[in-house]
Amino acid sequence: MNLLKTIRESIKSVIDEELLDEERITNKEAADYVNKRENFVGSHTYGEDLGELGKMYVAYSYGEQHPLYLYDAKTESWYYNYEDYLLPDGSVNIWTRRHLKDLRPNEEVVGKPKSFLQLKIKQFKKRHGLGDNVHRDLEPGEK
DSSP states (O other): OHHHHHHHHHHHHHHHHHHOOSOBOOHHHHHHHHHHTOOEEOSSEEEEEGGGSSSEEEEEESSTTSEEEEEETTTTEEEEEOSOOBOTTSOBOHHHHHHHHHTOOSSOEEEEOHHHHHHHHHHHHHHTTOOSOSSOOOOTTOO
16 A cells, blocks of 8 residues: 555656756846846746737736736737735735846836736636646745
8 A cells, every 4th residue: 555655646747847947046137137028936926828829928916816027019018916815814025025126027017906916817718728827826925
């Protein structure tokens, strides 16, 4: 029975490694990836060219529940989420404020509410037939 469990864990480990083809980087290093609109996995952050189409890029703090930056190639515009990430108890997650500083692109960025960014992402995914992001979301406190 232990052998079967070991085999299952080994297979799962290999599959998980194959799905994650990027190496985790620091959030300060991630700013270069954001500027280039390249996929990355940081510390509780990730950036993704949605659908690998080169048309919309989003950098997230913890996941889809909190987009930080969005680049829309159609309008050639960067947007940022000026709202705090609120935890279930109503307190502010201070780390998303740090993520916002660390990942800021080197171009002009227009502040918008989270709902604006989420709607643009939802409409883009629907228009292009895209499902979930490639990267895995986390909740604050998860590793």
